[in-house]
Structures are given as structure tokens and as C-alpha cells.
Amino acid sequence: MNIAVQEKKANKLKSTRIAGKLVNDYWEMVWRAKEEGKLVCWYEGSAINPFLEAADICWVHGEAYSAMLAARHQEVKAQQAAEERGYMKELCSYARTHLGCAVTNQRNRNDADTGVSNAPDDDDLAAKLPAPDMIISAYAYCSTGQQWDEMTSRLFGKKVPIFNVSIPWVWGSKPDAGYLRGQEWDETSKYVARQLEDMVKFIEEQTGKPYPWDRLRAMMADIKTASKLRLEAMDMCTARPAPASFFDWVVSIAPINNLPVPGIVDYFTAVRDEVAARVATGEGAVPKEKYRLFFDGIMNWNKVGWLAEKFARYDAAVICGRYTHMAFWQEPDLINANDPLLGMAQNYLICPNNHAAPILIDLIMDLCKKFEVDGMVIHASRTCRAFTNPQFLIADAATKRLGIQTSMFEGDVTDESFYKDELLNSRVEAMLEAIDSRRMVA
Amino acid sequence: MRLLATLVLEAKPEEDVNKQEILAVFEDAASRPLAYAQAWKDRTGGKVVGSFPMNFPGEIAHAAGTLPMILQESDDAITLGHGLLFPFYCGYTRSMVDQAARQEFNVLDAIMFGDHCVQLLGMADAIRMQLPDTKVIFFQLISSMCDPWTFGRAVESFEVLKNELEEFLGSKISDEAMHESTKIFNRNRQMIRKLYEMRKSGAVSLSAVEMQHIVKSSMIMDKVDHNKLLEQFMAYVEANPEPEPKGIRLHLSGHFCQAPKREVLDMIEDCGAIIVGDDLYHGFRYISTDVDEAGKPVEALAKWYMERNTGVPCPTRVQNDVDWDSFLLKAMEQEKAAGMIVLMAKFCEPHMYYYPEVKEAFEKKGVPHLLIETEHESMAIEGLKTRVETFLEIVKRRQAA
Numbered sequence: 001m002n003i004a005v006q007e008k009k010a011n012k013l014k015s016t017r018i019a020g021k022l023v024n025d026y027w028e029m030v031w032r033a034k035e036e037g038k039l040v041c042w043y044e045g046s047a048i049n050p051f052l053e054a055a056d057i058c059w060v061h062g063e064a065y066s067a068m069l070a071a072r073h074q075e076v077k078a079q080q081a082a083e084e085r086g087y088m089k090e091l092c093s094y095a096r097t098h099l100g101c102a103v104t105n106q107r108n109r110n111d112a113d114t115g116v117s118n119a120p121d122d123d124d125l126a127a128k129l130p131a132p133d134m135i136i137s138a139y140a141y142c143s144t145g146q147q148w149d150e151m152t153s154r155l156f157g158k159k160v161p162i163f164n165v166s167i168p169w170v171w172g173s174k175p176d177a178g179y180l181r182g183q184e185w186d187e188t189s190k191y192v193a194r195q196l197e198d199m200v201k202f203i204e205e206q207t208g209k210p211y212p213w214d215r216l217r218a219m220m221a222d223i224k225t226a227s228k229l230r231l232e233a234m235d236m237c238t239a240r241p242a243p244a245s246f247f248d249w250v251v252s253i254a255p256i257n258n259l260p261v262p263g264i265v266d267y268f269t270a271v272r273d274e275v276a277a278r279v280a281t282g283e284g285a286v287p288k289e290k291y292r293l294f295f296d297g298i299m300n301w302n303k304v305g306w307l308a309e310k311f312a313r314y315d316a317a318v319i320c321g322r323y324t325h326m327a328f329w330q331e332p333d334l335i336n337a338n339d340p341l342l343g344m345a346q347n348y349l350i351c352p353n354n355h356a357a358p359i360l361i362d363l364i365m366d367l368c369k370k371f372e373v374d375g376m377v378i379h380a381s382r383t384c385r386a387f388t389n390p391q392f393l394i395a396d397a398a399t400k401r402l403g404i405q406t407s408m409f410e411g412d413v414t415d416e417s418f419y420k421d422e423l424l425n426s427r428v429e430a431m432l433e434a435i436d437s438r439r440m441v442a
Numbered sequence: 443m444r445l446l447a448t449l450v451l452e453a454k455p456e457e458d459v460n461k462q463e464i465l466a467v468f469e470d471a472a473s474r475p476l477a478y479a480q481a482w483k484d485r486t487g488g489k490v491v492g493s494f495p496m497n498f499p500g501e502i503a504h505a506a507g508t509l510p511m512i513l514q515e516s517d518d519a520i521t522l523g524h525g526l527l528f529p530f531y532c533g534y535t536r537s538m539v540d541q542a543a544r545q546e547f548n549v550l551d552a553i554m555f556g557d558h559c560v561q562l563l564g565m566a567d568a569i570r571m572q573l574p575d576t577k578v579i580f581f582q583l584i585s586s587m588c589d590p591w592t593f594g595r596a597v598e599s600f601e602v603l604k605n606e607l608e609e610f611l612g613s614k615i616s617d618e619a620m621h622e623s624t625k626i627f628n629r630n631r632q633m634i635r636k637l638y639e640m641r642k643s644g645a646v647s648l649s650a651v652e653m654q655h656i657v658k659s660s661m662i663m664d665k666v667d668h669n670k671l672l673e674q675f676m677a678y679v680e681a682n683p684e685p686e687p688k689g690i691r692l693h694l695s696g697h698f699c700q701a702p703k704r705e706v707l708d709m710i711e712d713c714g715a716i717i718v719g720d721d722l723y724h725g726f727r728y729i730s731t732d733v734d735e736a737g738k739p740v741e742a743l744a745k746w747y748m749e750r751n752t753g754v755p756c757p758t759r760v761q762n763d764v765d766w767d768s769f770l771l772k773a774m775e776q777e778k779a780a781g782m783i784v785l786m787a788k789f790c791e792p793h794m795y796y797y798p799e800v801k802e803a804f805e806k807k808g809v810p811h812l813l814i815e816t817e818h819e820s821m822a823i824e825g826l827k828t829r830v831e832t833f834l835e836i837v838k839r840r841q842a843a
Contacts, residue, residue, distance in 0.1 A: 085798045085802075086797055086798035086801045086802075087794065087795075087798055088794045088797075090530065090788070090789055090791075090794060091791060091794045091795065092791070095795075137586075137760075141560070141563070142560045143558055143559045143560045143585070143758070143791070143792070144560055144791055144795075146585060146586065146760050147757065147758075147760060147791070147792055147795045147796075148795065149760075150760040150762070150795075151795050151796070151798075151799070153762060154799055158762055162762060164586035164589060164760065166582075166584050166585070166586050166589075166595070168558075168582040169558055169563060169580075169582050171580040171581075171582075173570075173578065173579070173580070191595075195591075198590075198591075356566075356567055356570075357567035357568075357570070357571060358570075358571075380528060382530055385531065385560045385561050385564060385791075386560050388528055388530075388564070389560070389561075389563060389564025389567060390564065390567055390568075391528075392525060392526050392527070392528075392568070393526070393567065393568065393571055
């Protein structure tokens, strides 16, 4: 099967190019924050950034910073700094990279205290991340998030105030349990919303100002609009050929998840319009769509463009995925912009892993059916157990319930050393051949 | 099968039972937990409720008249479990899934848990899918330990867990039964803590493996029977003092959900160390804290949950106002331990997060420590032995300096 040798380019959405500029502008703003006298908050996991942005606090999402470093292939310095302090390679590489930034920051501060000149290079992005004035931990599902934040606090000598929002896992064992329904869902939603109220009080303590609820309401109205546009565009990918790929949606994560709210409605309007135009003209995300695939697992941030090109060469349109299609303000209708707390809490609760396997698998199977996929490629990210936890169960369900082929490969979120290219090549090729065989039999 | 516990308890008058015989009973239960559960079930006709480590209070299930047991990593190689969890998961989770896939948990009527380590959640999902006929009850315990609402949320969590168990069993668990179970569990913890004190002072000679058998069997056996055996054991060791063991005094730290392997513990002692204290889950961590015997039982459990993290801090919880590293240094001072061996189960994320804090604190204080990463599969003991021997030489030199 020599299809890999042919040069076929991924037909990426043009409108997503703006995301690159928005991302750069955002990080420039972060790096200037201290000079501009802004308070800086570090947080991971849930998208609490609107709470911070409304209060004029500079927000730094740990995963986003690690992902940015990896996407720019500048993650190694931070990871080395973390390893030098004793953080092991098997730890979540998002956390390891971000903690490496904290280690670097503290190291430079200590060097300055002792008079040793060790001014960070302006290009050293690990050192460039401004230290936090506060930490908010609001992590769904993965225990790593809370422990990562706690260790960050300890790295800064426990001098940085920290606030924990506990977001329980939705186990869903009661007869009334299901996606967005049941007693467990209702009670858990209210529990998280109550904590968000207290989180706002914590923010008020840090800023010394009353919380600007009107600004938050306005931002949530924009987020709701942007989210609906994003989902509308995603839904159009049921078309054949699919007008956009999973990798386009990966590039669009930052705008919906952690970039400044002003601008995201325009961004997703442009994306939606381009996708609609492609559907109208029959333009596909890969030049010659032969296979339609689901991508399970978190993104391999060192490899976004690279993977997009790889699958395009196989004529494989990776259309949807757990990471992109089951997270990031995924349920805009739950948000009441005039009274946003409960809807925000509920969106935090539906991060793509925070429902137990039976519910999660049903949702994935529904996506596979909706987008009429032929197969599923599963990225077993070595240090992200939150995503790898149900993957064997998902693969089993895909085969048994839908009769589709699956293929697994090992990689990682931000540690490239776990990625094995040849394994991916041979396994994907085997899967595509199996799909071909089935088609021939049919 | 016939259990050694039954044989010893039934066959001999209490006064004739010696230390080694009772330790053999503990070892038997610790080595064959599911066989013990089956024998208990056959004998009593009762229900068996398994739990995952490390914070589900067995008192609730005990008060309901069931046998609560903490499910244990098996020594068997992983087989079917490979098809459910990746090899980069800790040995405990892989072994548990493997046992479920091999239908070895059929003796269990229900499983209850409240901890939410990310790997444990993956394991729980896989186990639930493997055991469709076993009730799996979960309510996530708050792991942020010093929030204003931590106590209230912990109360709520234990209340839900209790209610769900009642619903499953079809009967209410009375406060009186909870108080009675609490007393039994406290008695058990207190006796084992006394053994820890005796080991520290040299009043009893107990190897690390023997101590593990005592604690691990307590996680498995009917607490009333375990208490009876412990009482006999205490009486025997108090009446028959042994010479104080000699060696380099060490503290063992870490290893949360699963028990350290026997060969590792034996190897450490064979190198010339004696273990005088630990904060292992299959050790002091498990029995560190008692539950209040008066008042509302569920509130007492919530208080216990919070106090045990203050008493023996755990990296699976977050609590900014307690430090595991400071606790370890203080414990070692009290134990007159000259060094510490950290046993880290490979892929244990909470431990990997906290370890640099411990390492830095120990280096700052000049207290020697050695990190050993352990695996479910067999380890290169000879290589580890060289490292431990070298470490003990370093400890000796520090002591001599």
C-alpha cells in the first residue's frame, strides 16, 4: 500500500490562520502583564478565564502554555528544568513543562537574590512566563490538575494564594443517570456553581474591588454565540467531503478555550462562513476524501500540522474527535448569560473525560454515527491518563457496536520522545487496508 | 479451602498460641485475600464489600453486617488486564483490572470507593464493565482538605456512600451499629499502633514483612477475629521479650495503594537495615487515626478523614497547611532513624508530584534518603541490593562523622 508516498496536502481552513495571530497577541499580552501592573493568575483545566478576564486579571492556562511551547518546539528547556528538580518523565507532560517554567522562574529569582547574573534570554519562553499572584485550581476528572496546582504553590514557597474548586466525576450509576440528566448531575452542577460563587469572592479579595458581574455576563453572551457558531461549523462536516478536519478544530481550541473573549465571535463567524462556502462548492479538508476517521485522545501538540499532513497523504479525513467535539463550551444552551454560574459549572463538568465510561462511550458512538466514520484512530498519550483511561473500552465499543476499524498509536501531549512514527504509519496503513477489504467484500 | 485463621483459632487453646503461629495466620489472610473472603462468606453467609484504597472507611460496611475488605494487588502476572489498561499504569490498577477480567472478584457483592486518583478512575470504569453483576458504588471524596466546606462536603459524601450501601443491602445502618463498629476498628488500630511503638523502642522484633502482614491482614479479615488474634499476639510478645534487633535504623516511606513486594522489604533488611517506622499505606498510614466513638457517626468519619491527612499527610490530597516532608523528618527524629528509603510505585502520579519536595527538604537537612521505584513485575533485586548497600554505607559514614 504505497499511498503514503504520494504528495497530497491537507487543505486547511484559511480562516483559522487568524488563530495564530490571536494566540501570539495573547501571549505577548501575558508576557507584558507585570510591566502593565496586572495581577497574574495561573490555572489549569476548566476554562475559568472569563472570570479573570472580566476582573482585568491576566490569566495563564498551564496546559495552553505547555502546548504553545510544544507547538513552537521550545518545550525541552522547561522539561529539563523540571526533571532537574526531580519531576519524573512519567508525570503529565503538560504539568511537567509548566512546573519547569515555575522552576526556571524561581531559579532566576534566587540567582538574582544571590547576586549571580543569570538574566533569562528573551527567547527563553520557559523563563518568560510571569510568576503568579494567585492560583486557581478547577480541574475536572484528572487528579493531576489539583496536585499540579498544589505543587506550583509549594514551588513558590506557598506565598501565592490558592483557591481550589472541586469538580466531581459524574459516575452515573443511578437509573436516572445520563448525559446532562439525573439527580447526580443536578446536585453536582449546583455543588460546583456554589464553589464558583466562592471563587468570585476570592477574586474580589485579590483585586480589592467588587466583582464586575456585568462584564462577565457580556463575555458569556459572546462565548455562547461563539460556541454556537463553532458547533454549527462542526455540524456541517457531516457533508462529503468533510469541509474541515479535526486538525482545524484543534487549531480552533485556543480561541474558544483561553483567548481574550473580544474577537472570538468574529473568528468563529469567519470559520463558519468558510466551512459553509466549502460545503456549497464541495471542497474537502483533504484533496481526495477516501476515508473518514474519528480521532480519540488528546492532541500531540508537537505534531499538529505534521499529523494533518500525514492523514491527508492517506486520503483520510479525520473529521471529529473526543478532544475537539466533546469539550470547550460544548453545551452553549446551558449558559444563561444573565445568570451564568450554573451553566458555566455544567460546562466545566462536561469536559470530555468527566463522565464515566458508559455515558462517554455512548456520546462517542453517536459522534461516529453522525459523521459516518469508517474508522477510529486512537492516540494513547503516554502521560495523559485522563484520556487513555477508557480507550480500550472505546475501541471495543467501536468494533462491536459500529463494526468499524480502530488503530492505536503511542504519543504524548507535549513530550515528543514518546512518539513513534513508524508505529503510527504501519498501524494506520493496516487499518485503512482493512477498511478497503471490507468495502471490497461489501 | 480451610483458612489458617480458623484452624489456629479453633484448634488450640489461646494460651498455647505463639507469635509465629499468629503471624502465619496474618500472612495467610494477607496472601490470599479473596480466598479468605470466600471462606468467610461460606462460613457466615454474609456479603462481602470490597473497597479501593485509600480513604473509604470500612466502618460503614462493617456496621451493615458485611465483610469490608480493601482490595489488594495480586502477585500474579498481568494477563487479560493488558487488554483493558495500558502498561504505563501503576501495578495496583493493572492488577485490579486483571483480577476483574479473570473473574476473580466474583466473591464480591459490591465495591465501594471515594478516591479519585486518575488511574483509579480508569480502573474503576474498566472493572465496572467487567463485572456487570457487581454493584460499584462511588461518591467522590473532596481532596482539597483545608477549604471552609471540606468538612461539610466530606459529611455529605460519607452520607451518600452509606445511603447507597443501605439501598443495596435493603436495610438501614443504625448509629448504634456504627458506634460499635467504630469501637472495634479503633481497638484494632490502637493495638497495631502499640506494636509500632514497641518496634520503635525495641520491645518487639518485627520485620518489615511481618508488620506488613499484620496491617494487610487487618485490611482483609473480619475485624473481630483480627482483634482476637492481635490480643493474643500482644499478650505473647509482652510476656516473651526478645533481644532488641540490631542494624541501621531506617524509615520506609511512600507506596500508597499497594503493598511493597516481600522481596524488596527482605532485601533491605538483609543488607543490614532494620525498619523502625514507616508511613506506608500498608503500614502506619492505615492505622494512624481513630474515629470518634461518640456523636454522629458520619460526622466522626468526616473528622477522621481530615485528621488522618493532618496526622500523616498524603500526596493524593492537597492541603497547603501541612507538609509531608516536615512530617517525615519529624517522624524520623522520633524513631531515631538514620535514613529513609522511599518506595515509589512506578507511575504513581501523586507520589511523583510530591517527591521533589521531599528530596529538597531532606537534602537541606542533610538527612540521607534513597529512592527505589518498584514495579508490579519482578524487579532486578541484585541491582537494587547494590544501591541499598551503598546507601547504608553512606548512612553509616554520616553517623560516624
